[in-house]
Structure formats: C-alpha cells, structure tokens
Amino acid sequence: MKRTLATLMALCMMLSLAACGGSGASSVPASVSASAPSSGSEPAPADGAVLNIWCWNDEFQSRFNDYYPEVKEVAEDKSTTTLNDGTIVKWTINPNENNNYQNKLDEALLAQDSAAADDKIDIFLIEADYALKYVDSDYTLDVRGDIGLTDADLSGQYPYTQDIATAGGKLKGVTWQATPGLFAYRRSIAKDVLGTDDPAQVQEALSDWDKFNAVAEQAAAKGYKMLSGYDDSYRTFSNNVSAPWVTGTTVTVDENLMKWVEQTKTYTDNGYNNKSSLWSDVWAADQGPDGKVFGFFYSTWGINFTLLGNSLETPEAEGGKAEAGNGIYGDYAVCEGPQPYYWGGTWICAAAGTDNTAAIADIMRSLTCDKAIMKQITEDTQDYTNNAPAMEELASSDFKSDFLGGQNHIALFAAAAPNIDMSNAGPYDQGLNESFQGAFKDYFDGAVDLETAKTNFQTSIGEKYPELTEVVWPE
Structure with missing residues (x-):
C-alpha cells in the first residue's frame, strides 16, 4: 500500500x-x-x-x-x-x-x-x-x-x-x-522478620497484597524497608489491569494502578520504602551488602544479571568473583509474590x-x-x-542457583510463565506508564496533593499524545 x-x-x-x-x-x-x-x-x-x-x-x-x-x-x-x-x-x-x-x-x-x-x-x-x-x-x-x-x-x-x-x-x-517475574528477598532479613527463609513459607507470608503489606509493617518494626522505592511494585500492578490504557481516543486509568498509588503513598509516609527510583544509585545500593531492604520485584534477566551484580562487595569488573563470601552472594532467594507479572x-x-x-x-x-x-x-x-x-x-531436575542459595528458581519461573497475560498490551504503554509514574512522585513526597498529581498526568498526556482527548479515572 x-x-x-x-x-x-x-x-x-x-x-x-x-x-x-x-x-x-x-x-x-x-x-x-x-x-x-x-x-x-x-x-x-x-x-x-x-x-x-x-x-x-x-x-x-x-x-x-x-x-x-x-x-x-x-x-x-x-x-x-x-x-x-x-x-x-x-x-x-x-x-x-x-x-x-x-x-x-x-x-x-x-x-x-x-x-x-x-x-x-x-x-x-x-x-x-x-x-x-x-x-x-x-x-x-x-x-x-x-x-x-x-x-x-x-x-x-x-x-x-x-x-x-x-x-x-x-x-x-x-x-x-x-520474562516472568518473581519476588527476590534477602534470606537473612526474612529470617529476622518472619523467622524463616524457606521460599514456600515466605511465599505463604506474601501471597496476596494484604499479607505483603502486613509484612512491610513487621519489617519496618525491625528497622528494614520492604521495598527500595516508588517504582518497585509498579509492574506487578500494571501487568494485572482489566483493560488496555487506550480505547479510541480515551485513556482509562485502571483501578489497579490507583491501588499502586495508594500502596506507594502509604509505604512512603510510613517509611516502608527508601524513596528511590529504578536504576538509581540508591536503588542499586539497596540491593548490596549494606542494604536493609526486604526484597525486590525482578524478572528473569534481572535476577541473574542486575541483582547478582549489585549484591557483590567487589564487582567482577574490579576482579571480584561471583561466589559466596563476596558481598551478599547467596543471601537472596525468590518466591512467587502476591501476583504474577512479567518485566x-x-x-x-x-x-x-x-x-x-x-x-x-x-x-x-x-x-x-x-x-x-x-x-x-x-x-x-x-x-x-x-x-x-x-x-x-x-x-524438574537438580538444576540450582548458587546465587540464590542453591534454589532451583527455574521451577518457579516455569510455573509463572504460563500465567502471563498480554491481552491488555497496547501501543501507548511505554509513554503512559512512564508519565503515570512520574506524575505521582511529587504526590508520594508530599509536594502536591492527589488531585494535582492527576492533573499533571493529564497534562503530560496532552503533551505526548494530543490525539488522546479524554481521561477517565476510577470512581
């Protein structure tokens, strides 16, 4: 044509x-x-x-x-x-x-x-x-x-x-x-907060958002952060929306995204997170030897590349080895977490x-x-x-990850992968997800109120996508 x-x-x-x-x-x-x-x-x-x-x-x-x-x-x-x-x-x-x-x-x-x-x-x-x-x-x-x-x-x-x-x-x-996602947690912190680092028992404690939030409160009482920053749990919510972002020229903000806003505001106000952003120096440091964060939502590539690298006291580029004794190598494990997602x-x-x-x-x-x-x-x-x-x-084999303390994480990924649902993906996903996260950071920090954050999101839509003419928020 x-x-x-x-x-x-x-x-x-x-x-x-x-x-x-x-x-x-x-x-x-x-x-x-x-x-x-x-x-x-x-x-x-x-x-x-x-x-x-x-x-x-x-x-x-x-x-x-x-x-x-x-x-x-x-x-x-x-x-x-x-x-x-x-x-x-x-x-x-x-x-x-x-x-x-x-x-x-x-x-x-x-x-x-x-x-x-x-x-x-x-x-x-x-x-x-x-x-x-x-x-x-x-x-x-x-x-x-x-x-x-x-x-x-x-x-x-x-x-x-x-x-x-x-x-x-x-x-x-x-x-x-x-790229199915899991929740990667510090074994030593889980033992201190929950009394166990066993993946099955930790999963039971984190199997839905109400339980997850309860553990966040327990972790805070012990001096830990449940998550590093604002964005850590975002994809777990955004991958479980009920409809695409855009229908025709209308943008619909899914109720599940507002649950992320509510949770993140609570975590920020209560000190359950460290106010970091994905890929920032603080976020990376929170995954390392001096970190005090319970865990991180990560997909396949993130665990064996990013998380592993951040866990080392001496990076491999500086001559360090990916092995027990270097930083907190071996102190992480994974569980399914509260919802299936991909990243x-x-x-x-x-x-x-x-x-x-x-x-x-x-x-x-x-x-x-x-x-x-x-x-x-x-x-x-x-x-x-x-x-x-x-x-x-x-x-189903004896495959294991030394980084994850001998756990066969492939078994968890294999169980999670068939649950990934792409039916609500759309061409505006990247831009709208980025704008949504950005618009609410000032709200999490208390710089603007909720309605102003919503208005700022709508303004960003008009700048990025003038063809989208309406924004519908959940009641």
Missing part, C-alpha cells in the same frame, strides 16, 4: 520533531506507520553478503556469537561476525538513552527503500514496552508468511511471547527469552526490504526455537529461555 508524497513528507516532519522530544519520542508511531519499502513484499531470491543487525546493547550480540551454530569468527572489536558461509554480520548498536535507539532506527527504516543492499537493515531488536509500535507496522515482516518459520518450529514457545508480537494475525517477531523481553524482527530472508529464518529458528540451544543458554547463563519443554526439564 503506497502513501501519497504529502503524507510521507508529513511523516518525516513528525519523525524529525520526535527526535527532539525526549522520552515522548518513543510514543510517536508516525515513522513506522508509513508503508513498508516496496522490496519488503518481494525479497531477493539470493541472500546478500552482509547481514545488518540493529540493537541497543550487546545482549543479543553475545547470545548470537556464543550460541548461533553458524558463527565462524568474531572480530576483535565485535563490530562484525563472520558466518560459515562467508556472510558478514554487521552490528549497529545505538544505546537507548532518551530513545536514541528508536529515533535512529526510525530514520533508517524510513530510508530503507533507497539504501544500498549491503546497508539495508535485515534484523532489528525491540523491547516489550514499545513492541506494538513496530509490530503493528509495515516495516516488520511476517515470521511465518515472509520468513518461513512453521507452527511446528514455534510450538515450544510461550504463547504470550507470540501474542505481544502479533498484529492482524501475523507474527512479527520472536524472542529467545521469556521486559527482547524480540527479533525481520525488516521489510531485507535481502537475507533465508539467513534470518535460520537465525530465528536456531536462537528462538531450538530446544537444545535454549536449554544450553539457561544452563550457562541462568537466563530463562523461551522454550517450555526445555524449561520444564530444568524445573
């Missing part, structure tokens, strides 16, 4: 404005809602010599280089990877601060049709928070119809990982990871206009469908991968 020149020019102008728009830029779908490059519907019959992959960090690059069977050689600076058939994989990594990754990707996708064959994007990566922006566009190819993966290939994947990447009945992306995830998309569909098919099949490879990634990295049969095998 071709758009008029005037429409395309307007889209380019909107993209230019979006590139200067800070966090709001990710919400502008104009750059990817234009029609796909004409070459996307008729890929070249022979694969090209260069495969261009765009991402925002080196996570997928490391998975690719370590586990894709066709890798022959990796350049010393890791800028390229050579495959067995001579194909050169060129990596373009643009960090995602201030939506830099999305802005540059959008510009490149708009220029895809006129780019030289060896410069065209073949694969690009997307995150859950903004996945639908690209999934629901002509710039991503159908994994089945265009790339050639079959239902049999995809059968081991968790359904939610496909639901979020599906638009108009077409699967537009696949992922090697599933994050990275999807592999095939870009319309690629001349490497056969190579992309093999990469997707190997790195998101192959049971043996998925199981090996988990065994090596403890990352939870997107293959239910492989994860169930590990869940």
Whole structure:
C-alpha cells in the first residue's frame, strides 16, 4: 500500500520533531506507520553478503556469537561476525538513552527503500514496552508468511511471547527469552522478620497484597524497608489491569494502578520504602551488602544479571568473583509474590526490504526455537529461555542457583510463565506508564496533593499524545 508524497513528507516532519522530544519520542508511531519499502513484499531470491543487525546493547550480540551454530569468527572489536558461509554480520548498536535507539532506527527504516543492499537493515531488536509500535507496522515482516518459520518450529514457545508480537494475525517477531517475574528477598532479613527463609513459607507470608503489606509493617518494626522505592511494585500492578490504557481516543486509568498509588503513598509516609527510583544509585545500593531492604520485584534477566551484580562487595569488573563470601552472594532467594507479572523481553524482527530472508529464518529458528540451544543458554547463563519443554526439564531436575542459595528458581519461573497475560498490551504503554509514574512522585513526597498529581498526568498526556482527548479515572 503506497502513501501519497504529502503524507510521507508529513511523516518525516513528525519523525524529525520526535527526535527532539525526549522520552515522548518513543510514543510517536508516525515513522513506522508509513508503508513498508516496496522490496519488503518481494525479497531477493539470493541472500546478500552482509547481514545488518540493529540493537541497543550487546545482549543479543553475545547470545548470537556464543550460541548461533553458524558463527565462524568474531572480530576483535565485535563490530562484525563472520558466518560459515562467508556472510558478514554487521552490528549497529545505538544505546537507548532518551530513545536514541528508536529515533535512529526510525530514520533508517524510513530510508530503507533507497539504501544500498549491503546497508539495508535485515534484523532489528525491540523491547516489550514499545513492541506494538513496530509490530503493528509495515516495516516488520511476517515470521511465518515472509520468513518461513512453521507452527511446528514455534510450538515450544510461550504463547504470550507470540501474542505481544502479533498484529492482524501475523507474527512479527520472536524472542529467545521469556520474562516472568518473581519476588527476590534477602534470606537473612526474612529470617529476622518472619523467622524463616524457606521460599514456600515466605511465599505463604506474601501471597496476596494484604499479607505483603502486613509484612512491610513487621519489617519496618525491625528497622528494614520492604521495598527500595516508588517504582518497585509498579509492574506487578500494571501487568494485572482489566483493560488496555487506550480505547479510541480515551485513556482509562485502571483501578489497579490507583491501588499502586495508594500502596506507594502509604509505604512512603510510613517509611516502608527508601524513596528511590529504578536504576538509581540508591536503588542499586539497596540491593548490596549494606542494604536493609526486604526484597525486590525482578524478572528473569534481572535476577541473574542486575541483582547478582549489585549484591557483590567487589564487582567482577574490579576482579571480584561471583561466589559466596563476596558481598551478599547467596543471601537472596525468590518466591512467587502476591501476583504474577512479567518485566521486559527482547524480540527479533525481520525488516521489510531485507535481502537475507533465508539467513534470518535460520537465525530465528536456531536462537528462538531450538530446544537444545535454549536449554544450553539457561544452563550457562541462568537466563530463562523461551522454550517450555526445555524449561520444564530444568524445573524438574537438580538444576540450582548458587546465587540464590542453591534454589532451583527455574521451577518457579516455569510455573509463572504460563500465567502471563498480554491481552491488555497496547501501543501507548511505554509513554503512559512512564508519565503515570512520574506524575505521582511529587504526590508520594508530599509536594502536591492527589488531585494535582492527576492533573499533571493529564497534562503530560496532552503533551505526548494530543490525539488522546479524554481521561477517565476510577470512581
């Protein structure tokens, strides 16, 4: 479907404005809602010599280089990877601060049709928070119809990982990871507060929000914080809303989000949290040896990467080892917590206009469908991968995490993953969730009252999304 020149020019102008728009830029779908490059519907019959992959960090690059069977050689600076058939994989990594990754990707996708064959994007990566922006566009190819993966290939994947990447009945992306969330708690603090660090008994004490709040009060009496900051529990509430953020031009604030507001205000006023924000220095320090926080809501990647790293007295980058005796390594455990949720995830998309569909098919099949490879990634990295049969095998085995005091956390993830529901995900999720959290921080700190916080949220919506004309709050 071709758009008029005037429409395309307007889209380019909107993209230019979006590139200067800070966090709001990710919400502008104009750059990817234009029609796909004409070459996307008729890929070249022979694969090209260069495969261009765009991402925002080196996570997928490391998975690719370590586990894709066709890798022959990796350049010393890791800028390229050579495959067995001579194909050169060129990596373009643009960090995602201030939506830099999305802005540059959008510009490149708009220029895809006129780019030289060896410069065209073949694969690009997307995150859950903004996945639908690209999934629901002509710039991503159908994994089945265009790339050639079959239902049999995809059968081991968790359904939610496909639901979020599906638009108009077409699967537009696949992922090697599933990201169910758990509650990671300090064993030593649990023993002091609850008299036990046993995951089953701790789960019983935290199995719903009323119990969770009661433990927060008990923890405070012992000198501990239940959570580090304002945002820690947010995704557990936002993943359990009853409807999408937006219907038509109306924004509906779900009752569950207001429960988060109420809880966080209580925690802040009563000293149950440390008034930190996600990714801040205080938040990271609260996870370390000097921290006094009962626990943290974390998904799969967060536990074995972020939490583990923050727990060490001497970081691995400074010569420390990830082992007992270094900081509080071994003092964490996990339980299900009060509600199932997920956090994050990275999807592999095939870009319309690629001349490497056969190579992309093999990469997707190997790195998101192959049971043996998925199981090996988990065994090596403890990352939870997107293959239910492989994860169930590990869940029922003697697999364990030394970081979690010998616990088989894969068993808990395997139980949680089937409960993830993506039916209420929408294209405005990232922007509205960020604005909602930001608008209420002043309220938590007592700088504004509740009604002013609501007004500030509505103002931010008007600035980010002028097409959204109404906001409905729960009664």
